[in-house]
Amino acid sequence: MTSAKSVRVRAATEADRAAIVLLRETGFGMRYGPVELEEQGRLFPVERSLVAVDGDQVVGHTVDITMNVTVPGLQTVRACGVEGVAVAPTHRRRGILRALFTTQHARAAAEGLPLAILTASEATIYGRFGYETTIHDTVVRIDRRRAEFRATTPDPGGVTISTMEAAKSHLRQVYARWQQRTPGAQERPDAKWALLFADPDRNRDGATSLYVLLHADGYALYRRRYLDGRPTVVLWEMRAITTEAHAALWRVLLGMDLVDTVEATLAEDDPLPYLLTDPRAVTLTRRGDALWARVMDVPAALTARSYRHDLDAVVAVHDPFRDAGGTFALRVRDGIAACAPTSRTPDLTCDINVLGGLYFGAHRARDYARAHRISVTGPMVLDDFDAAFATERAPELGWFF
Template identity: 35%
Template sequence: MTFEVRGLEDGQWDDWFDRTDRVFGGSAPPEERARLKAVAEVDRSIAAWDGDEIVGSAGAYSFRMSVPGGALVPTAGVTCVSVQPTHRRRGVLTSMMRAQLDDVRGRGEALAVLTASEPEIYGRFGYGVTSKQLGVNIDTTRVRLTPPAGVDDVTLRFVGLEEGLELCEAVYARVVAARPGMLARQPGWARTPLVDPPSQRAGASERLCVLAQVEGEVRGYARYAVKLDSTAGGPDGVVLVRDVDAVDPVTYAALWRYLFGIDLTSRISSYNRPADDPLLHLVSDVRRCLVSTKEGLFARLVEVGAALEARTYTTPVDVVLEVADSFCPWNEGRWRLTGDPKGAVCVRTADPADLALSVRELGAAYLGGVSLSALAGAGRVRELRDGALREAAVAFGSDVAPWLAHGF
């Protein structure tokens, strides 16, 4: 079987998306399709062609992602990766990943990230799981909040999704740099949380928005929907939380207190919160919050030196890394990383290696949420100099867990 991988031309995106959507079950509603088309970067969309038929797809967005230290680093957001079931196990995916990473490197982006429907696929291309997302399903009849002092000074008001968009985005922009893995909103992306197709609500209300203010200043917001239900014992509705962001702990707690108290509901459900969400320390009984975790963001260092220089390190570090990267061989070899909380330098070296690992492990540890020591415990990082593992593991850490607030 022969195929050709090449970029899209004008007018081919709709056919490309049709084929991609078919692989994912053909479930994209018209509203979501329109949003994706509005933010699509056609010049970063590639396809595998079998004659005149599209049999594979891969796209990318030009993002800026927060990394430890607060810098917003140019990052390729990989999306819409698919292979038609008629063309599996023919090298289609490998060829598209090859073409895409070459293009990312050519654009000067040191990082690529993605979310995965099937997480086992991307490790062989150098992507490591670098963040987790927390899910909660809280019994609000049996779990109470203990908010900090000052929550009564926070006022709340309803606002339409469109009307509140600019104010919510201003809050979001203030919190991006504080947590690795968050994406600065590129043009068009602010509307992502507003897409709320009736066909996808499964009986819930339309999405609602509440702003939190202190002395007239908007300091936080929550977006959510309510799905009403009842049992023989009375109302049993659920609050479906989409977003909660705030610039300070008091406002954050006030928003959750509001969500806990919505009439005719007895549960709160949210599928994507940070792994270290302060909510877990506000509740009286974590067990009844039914906490779950799963992989969130996958990261790939496309240029090892530039990527490691783009972030800072919690403690001084001077370590030589022996990096294996068969898929992007320009990364292979030894790199000396010297860094601290103010900055870093990472250059080629002939010095003896202190740690040996693959680029996949570097991607996992890059945002500070996965410990190099934990990876070593799994046999995926080897310590070649006594003490080097602890030194590097501490330096690579982050004071807050990395988190991707929304998919792409």
């Protein structure tokens, strides 16, 4: 058995590209098509990759790019977007991921990035590195035959059908408007748009290519398939900037003939069930984690977003992975935060994971306290802290990576 000492971490080169693809395909159990290989290479350049090598064999990999993500208060923050984390099945349990992440996160800190974010294939890996689920989504199945809209639900119309080719400019324009007002949503790079427009077969899971619905303030991309013998619409992506666009698009999706079921992934606060006379027509099939976050720099991250309640608190943060914690005086006035190290006695203590979980507003501080993950000196401190971090709307992931 190869020892951990025989494995070293280094920056990847173009010569490693084929080995990285093989490792990723082995680790995630899939095959890339030519278009995916080309666009993924543009999206996550090999010069941003780190590899773990055992002799001349690539046995571990991670890569990152800088993403611009909207935070509460609708400011945009630069974040380290981590992707392609894989360790060869022949080299597990040898500290390879820790070695890769140590190097990668030191680089992100040197680049001054206050946050690191990732999407996770497994939920038990990243907590030990200071990450926490920070955005959730819900997968629902809608019985179209029972989906009757309430009399109070608007019927604004304005939806048209289109082709992907004809819709490209409109999709990009609507997404940019939506991203700027949606906490958790990232700017979508050209390479990611190219992947969406290419619509690779691997994304279809036996369904059709994408159909397109357009509204002046929104769009919906969907597929058709048979699921358990039932004709089904699978909603791939919907972006609605206004409540009118949201209602108009859903009226079309739930009004289609030759469809029994609509499957969709929704934000946690999506109002769809409230638009229908029978909310049981919308059945929750899965609640999952859409994004994980890690605070890299406590003062920089906490002062980058805004808050809904004034706050004066001294917060002690534990960070056993990177030692980026400490004790900080956090003061919020009119939504704007000031945060700096202090020697004062803390009012509230938590692991750095908790700050990542609270950051976009998906979790509440009071729930972490009930789970014994926040300790406080008194209930008033917790009430103020909870109210400050609460957000007006649930965050949403812009695009999966």
